[in-house]
Amino acid sequence: MSLAPAEVLSALQGKFAQVTARPSGDHPAVNVPMADAVALLRHLRDERGFDFLVDVTGIDWDVDASPRFSVVWHLFSTRDHGYLRVVAACASDTEPSAPSVAALWPAADWHERETYDLLGIRFENHPDLRRILMWEGYPYHPLRKDFPLAGIDVPLPDLEVGEVTRATAAPAPMVGGPFVASTGEMNLTEAEPRAKDESWDERKEKPDTL
Amino acid sequence: MPTEYAFPDNAAKTADASQELVSEKMSVAMGPSHPSTHGVLRLQLELDGEIVTKCDPILGYLHRGDEKIAENMTYNQFVPYTDRLDYLAPLANNVAYAIAVEKLANLVVPPRCQAIRVIISEMARISSHLLGLGAFAMDTGAWTVFMYQFTEREKLYKLFEELTGARFTTSYTRIGGVARDLPEGWTDRVLGFCDQFLPILDEMLEMLTRNKIFTDRTVGVGVISKEDAIAYGLTGPNLRGSGVPLDLRKDKPYSGYEQYEFDVPVGSKGDSYDRYLCRGEEMKQSVRIIRQAIKNLPGGAWYAEDAVRIFAPRKDKVLTSMEELINNFMIVTEGPQMPAGEVYFEAENPKGALGFFVVSKGGGVPYRMKIRSPSFCNLSILPKICTGVLLSDVVAILGSFDFVMGECDR
Amino acid sequence: MVTSNTDLAYNTKIEDTLVVTKADAVINWLRSSSIWPMPMGLACCGIELMASGNSRFDIARFGAEVMRFSPRQSDCMIVAGTVTYKMAPHVRRIYDQMAEPKWVIAMGACASSGGMYRSYATLQGVDRIIPVDVYVSGCPPRPEALLDALIKMQEKIRRQPAARELLGGAKAKSA
Incomplete structure (x- = not known):
């Protein structure tokens, strides 16, 4: 049995005045200031029965959006079988950071490492904030919106092998695919299906701006 | 005559002690x-003799x-990529993804479509658990089970192929339905498979349950307590093996799972053996669900007919009606039109809860798609339970976790 | 103890102790009918690789059932699955550790060309880091396709100047 969104909100607002409702397609969702996030999550875990941390992730709301990054926590209650989404916006658009909840749920450890790896959101007080999916020393955060799907040319993780094979982590040739029509645009020329990421390919030079 | 005797043994011991006690830890x-890492997982182990210290x-x-990739293509174009997440149970991934996106569109698929999805999900569960079982048995030294289960899996592959055209990269679901209706006589062949499978x-x-070698390798190895299992976000048979009766099919029913009668097996100790027992029993329960679903298979449409801007129209209509032709073109090029919003949906997949967090700004392409993969969460407990065990136990623990790296790393 | 009934087996009285053939033919025959694969099972294709090793497809019919996870003992690396940039150096190092002569089968679209994974993390074809002898199309290829690739590679091995390479030393190699 899951609580109605309004109930969750009013119950939480009694304790955390800053909490606001967040539009959601399904489960109850709340916005919380980053400073209150850990206190709120601790409260939810200890007193509201949300004992299961399903997921921690981040969203990049576009290059020129502000606040640009949000951190999303999904909680589940093994008692009431309900979900709750907690979202907090990062204060800085250039060096986003968020408090770590690895001390509350050990499950958060890897999720936070992944979010740091792919989006570059630093989690303060994280026990061991290293990259997890990309290799150590990879210079970019691939899920940021300004990073092209094809990738950016960097040396292979093993320099010795890179030297022997002369291979690099070169941008993938996007020639022709994936075909995606620009969304929402009804202008026929604009809506034409095309490779969405046309930054460059093997034949076209890398633009200087990136 | 010396007044004191130096016992040679003791002297030697004293002399050697300093060297003997200092043993270097080995990094492997x-x-x-x-x-035995089932793909491309790497464990950086620190060994003290044969004991894993880190x-x-x-x-x-x-x-x-x-x-x-998901942010760069339409919703239907991403379906083939979900096949390759947990490539042992692609049909279940297809279903989980389709339901997640349908939730975004607030779309309910007709009962026949739901029943088809239940049948294929459970078949995928059997197929995945079979390989998990076989690989686990092989890791602990029993090759026979691996050969037996592959024979069964080939039979399942034959059924999948008949249904979808591919052995395991099925891409069967579409947003708002499935790619095509069940072939004629297919359900009978599925029932036939179930009858001979049990x-x-x-x-x-x-061959395993009372096998002395198998029990010696697995009983009491890799014990996970209830509290740890929840704190580390374990799901699926790994969570239930620890005694937590959480099954989303029962507790958060989707796709009409509430209509079917089945039991949720749970373990008592949380060791590798319990996880194995849970998987074995779950396959039997899956057969139960498949039989019920086929027995009560509803007729009617197998896709949401009212979702005209989401599900591509039938081919015969495309070829005869101008409006449908344009609609088909729009759905293929622009993608199924979704409202803006955020949804999170997770389904009880063979490996655990596979979740999709979809953020949409409207249109046919997701703005952000986060895949919460069960293998990733399940593996995060490894540093804890693999410390202080023998190196050979690590192999047994990994086998009992039944993870798949395609889903873990995405 | 050899029994008197030798007709059922190789009969030295009829065929004598000599067989005349080319050294190339013998060496290549030996090599091609006992390929020991190194199963580089990286992703989905690894499952089809396992399937081809099992009862229904039975890769043993072509003498290639001895899957060895140690590169020192294997002749043919079957790259089955997506090679990511993080994995690429390991694939190359394992290839380097294999003893000569060695061959490579790129199984599936991902290993051959990056396949459907045109992204920042995926190596666009394993031929960028190691030489590939046979490419297999498909995502994943069916086990039959892999067996076909194996037969193609056996044909390729049979055409090699094995004796010259083996016995001719450096002179032959430079030629």
Whole structure:
């Protein structure tokens, strides 16, 4: 049995005045200031029965959006079988950071490492904030919106092998695919299906701006 | 005559003690190419003799960028990528993904479509658990089960192929339905498979359940307590093996699972053996669900007929009606039109809860798609339970976890 | 103890102790009918690789059932699955550790060309880091396709100047 969104909100607002409702397609969702996030999550875990941390992730709301990054926590209650989404916006658009909840749920450890790896959101007080999916020393955060799907040319993780094979982590040739029509645009020329990421390919030079 | 005797033994011991007691710890990289890491997981182990003193899993050797790819294509175009998440149960992934996106569109598919999805999900569960079982048995030294289960899986592949055209990269679901209706006589062949499968399953389980070698390798190895299992976010048979009766099919029913009668097996101790027992029993329950679903298979449409801007129209209509032709063109090029919003949906997949967090700004392309993969969460407990065990136990623990790296690294 | 009934087996009285053939033919025959694969099972294709090793497809019919996870004992690396940039150096190092002569089968679209994973993390074809002898199309290829690739590679091995390479030393190699 899951609580109605309004109930969750009013119950939480009694304790955390800053909490606001967040539009959601399904489960109850709340916005919380980053400073209150850990206190709120601790409260939810200890007193509201949300004992299961399903997921921690981040969203990049576009290059020129502000606040640009949000951190999303999904909680589940093994008692009431309900979900709750907690979202907090990062204060800085250039060096986003968020408090770590690895001390509350050990499950958060890897999720936070992944979010740091792919989006570059630093989690303060994280026990061991290293990259997890990309290799150590990879210079970019691939899920940021300004990073092209094809990738950016960097040396292979093993320099010795890179030297022997002369291979690099070169941008993938996007020639022709994936075909995606620009969304929402009804202008026929604009809506034409095309490779969405046309930054460059093997034949076209890398633009200087990136 | 010396007044004091120096006992040679003791003297030797004193002299050697300083050297003997200092033993260097050995650092061993297990993987990324290792037969028992089931793919490309790498465990950086620190060994004191044969005891593991530290275990640091290193992931990402199969990170292919699925989430970034999802942001660059329409909803239906991403379906083939979900096949390759948990490539032992692609049909279940297809279903989980389709339901997640349908939730975004607030779309309910007709009962026949739901029943089809239940049948294929459960078949995928059997197929995945079979390989998990076989690989686990092989890791602990029993090759026979592996051969037996592959014979069964080939039979399942034959059914999948008949239904979808591919052995395991099925891409069967579409947003708002499935790719095509069930072929004629297919359900009878599925029932036939179920009938002959149960005795063989019993035979396979018999080979392991009371097997002295198997029990010695697994009972009491890799024990996970209830509290730890929840704190580390374990799901699926790994969570239920620890005694937590959480099954989303029962507790958060989707796709009409509430209509079916089935039991949720739970373990008592939380060791590798319990996880094995849970998987064995779950396959039997899956057969139960398949039989009920086929018996009560509703007729009618197998796709949401009212979702005209989401589900591509039938081919015969496309060829005869101008409006449908344009609609088909729009759905293929622009993608199924979704409202803006955020949804999170997770389904009880063979490996655990596979979740999709979809953020949409409207249109046919997701703005952000986060895939919460059960293998990733399940593996995060490894540093804890692989410390202080023997090196050979690590192999048994990994086998009992039944993870798949395609889903873990995405 | 050899029994008197030798007709059923190789009969030295009829065929004598000599067989005349080319050294190339013998060496290549030996090599091609006992390929020991190194199963580089990286992703989905690894499952089809396992399937081809199992009862229904039975890769043993072509003498290639001895899957060895140690590169020192294997002749043919079957790259089955997506090679990511993080994995690429390991694949190359394992290839380097294999003893000569060695061959490579790129199984599936991902290993051959990056396949459907045109992204920042995926190596666009394993031929960028190691030489590939046979490419197999498909995502994943069916086990039959892999067996076909194996037969193609056996044909390729049979055409090699094995004796010259083996016995001719450096002179032959430079030629």
